Amino acid sequence: MSESPVIAVERLSKAYAGGFEALREVNLEIRRGEIFALLGPNGAGKTTLISVICGLVNATSGRVLVDGHDNVRDFRAARQRIGLVPQELTNEAFVTVWDTVSFSRGLFGKGKDPAHIEAVLRSLSLWDKRHNRLITLSGGMKRRVLIAKALAHEPEILFLDEPTAGVDVELRRDMWEVVRQLRDSGVTIILTTHYIEEAEEMADRIGVIRRGELVLVEEKHALMRKLGSKELTLHLREPLATLPDALARHGLALAEEGHALVYTYDANEPDEDQAGIAELLADLEAAGIGFKDLHTRQSSLEEIFVSLVKETA
Numbered sequence: 007m008s009e010s011p012v013i014a015v016e017r018l019s020k021a022y023a024g025g026f027e028a029l030r031e032v033n034l035e036i037r038r039g040e041i042f043a044l045l046g047p048n049g050a051g052k053t054t055l056i057s058v059i060c061g062l063v064n065a066t067s068g069r070v071l072v073d074g075h076d077n078v079r080d081f082r083a084a085r086q087r088i089g090l091v092p093q094e095l096t097n098e099a100f101v102t103v104w105d106t107v108s109f110s111r112g113l114f115g116k117g118k119d120p121a122h123i124e125a126v127l128r129s130l131s132l133w134d135k136r137h138n139r140l141i142t143l144s145g146g147m148k149r150r151v152l153i154a155k156a157l158a159h160e161p162e163i164l165f166l167d168e169p170t171a172g173v174d175v176e177l178r179r180d181m182w183e184v185v186r187q188l189r190d191s192g193v194t195i196i197l198t199t200h201y202i203e204e205a206e207e208m209a210d211r212i213g214v215i216r217r218g219e220l221v222l223v224e225e226k227h228a229l230m231r232k233l234g235s236k237e238l239t240l241h242l243r244e245p246l247a248t249l250p251d252a253l254a255r256h257g258l259a260l261a262e263e264g265h266a267l268v269y270t271y272d273a274n275e276p277d278e279d280q281a282g283i284a285e286l287l288a289d290l291e292a293a294g295i296g297f298k299d300l301h302t303r304q305s306s307l308e309e310i311f312v313s314l315v316k317e318t319a
C-alpha cells in the first residue's frame with residue numbers, strides 16, 4: 007500500500023575526472039510498479055544516471071534512495087533490490103545458461119534456490135536451453151540470459167540499458183512482451199532507449215534527459231496530449247499566391263507552393279476543433295476557395311521528442 011517512491015534521486019550531479027558534467031542536479035522519483043523510459047540523445051547522461059543509481063559510479067553531489075536505503079551508506083541493501091541488464095553482451099562463452107544465472111544469484115550473497123532459477127528461465131523461454139553453452143545461443147537468447155542474470159537475486163527493480171539496441175523488429179517485439187510480463191509480475195522497470203517507438207509502446211512515464219539535465223518527466227499519455235498537435239491539410243484546386251485576409255483569423259499556413267493550406271489545432275480540445283474546422287470550411291466557401299481533398303494527422307512522440315530536444319538546445 008506504500009506510496010513512497012521505489013527510487014528517489016535528489017539533486018544528483020556527476021562530474022567526471024577532467025570536470026565534464028555528465029549530470030546536473032537531477033531530481034527524479036520512480037513509482038513502484040511502473041515502466042519508466044529514459045529518453046535522450048547520445049551522450050546525454052542516461053548510462054551515467056543508471057550507473058550512479060546502481061552504485062557503480064559515484065555521484066559528485068546529491069543522493070539516491072532505493073526503497074528508502076541510501077545507495078552509498080547502505081550500499082548492500084540498496085543494490086540487492088536492483089537488477090541491471092547492461093547494454094553490451096559480455097557473456098562468458100563456454101558457461102552454460104544454468105550456471106551463469108545461478109552464479110549471478112550467488113554474487114548477491116543469496117542462498118541457492120533452484121526453483122527460482124527455474125522460474126526465471128521458464129519465464130524467459132530459456133528453460134529448454136539451460137544446458138546450452140552461451141556460445142551456442144542466438145543474439146536474442148543471449149539478451150534473455152542477461153535479463154535472467156539480472157533477475158536471479160529477485161530484485162524489485164530492473165534497469166534495462168538499451169534493451170533492444172541493434173535487434174531486429176521481431177525480436178524487439180518479443181523483448182517488449184518479456185518486459186511487460188515482468189512488470190505484470192510486480193517488478194519496477196526503468197529502461198533507456200534511443201527508440202522513441204519503444205518509449206511510446208512501453209512506458210507509463212517518460213523522462214527526457216539532455217546534456218545531463220532532466221528536462222522533462224511526464225506521463226506518456228499526458229505528454230502526448232499536452233504537446234501533441236493536430237494538423238488538417240487541404241489540397242487546393244487552384245494554388246494561392248498569398249493567404250486571403252478573409253482567412254487570417256484561422257492562423258493558417260500556405261504549403262506546397264500555394265497548393266495546400268495547413269490548419270494546426272490543439273489535439274486536446276475536440277469540441278473547439280470541430281467548431282474551428284466548421285468555421286474554416288465556411289470561410290473557404292465564402293471566399294470561393296475549393297479543395298480537392300483533405301487529411302489530418304497527429305504529431306507522434308518522435309516529433310514531440312525532437313522538438314523538445316531542439317527547443318532546449
Ligand SMILES: Nc1ncnc2c1ncn2[C@@H]1O[C@H](COP(=O)(O)OP(=O)(O)OP(=O)(O)O)[C@@H](O)[C@H]1O
Pocket residue numbers: 022023026028046047048049050051052053054055
Ligand atoms: N568515465 C568517463 N569519463 C569521462 N567522461 C565520461 C565517462 N563516461 C561517460 N562520460 C561522458 O559523459 C557523457 C554522458 O555519457 P553517458 O554514457 O551517460 O550518455 P548516454 O546518454 O548513456 O549516451 P548513449 O546513448 O550514447 O549511450 C558523455 O559526454 C560521455 O562522453
